[in-house]
Amino acid sequence: LVNLGCATGHPSFVMSASFTNQVLAQIELWTKYENYENKVYVLPKSLDEKVAALHLAKLGVSLTRLSKQQADYIGISADGPYKPEYYRY
Incomplete structure (x- = not known):
């Protein structure tokens, strides 16, 4: 809180997005541990987009x-992710 109160830290909105990313990543690792080895991973796009949607x-x-027609036309799921895994913001 001193970090925010002294105006040298990140805004609370940025911290909220960051913490949400961390929590969703931990839930992903805990519930699907069999899919992951003991190494560093990038947050899946679907979770990244979920965090963004929660903050809109x-x-x-x-x-x-x-719509299904739009999604079919551009070749993606209507539920996302909307960018390929290799895409970087």
Whole structure:
């Protein structure tokens, strides 16, 4: 809290997104441990997009959903992830 109060830390919104990423990553590792070896992984795009979606309301933004026709046209699932795993923001 001193970090935020003294204005040298990250804004609470950034911290919320970061902590949400960490928690979802821990849940992923705990519930699907058989899929992971003991090494470093990048958060799956589906979880990254879930974190972003959870924080949109704070920004006053709403997300429209792809129709099945739109998703089929661009060759992705309507539920995401919307970017390939190799894509970096």
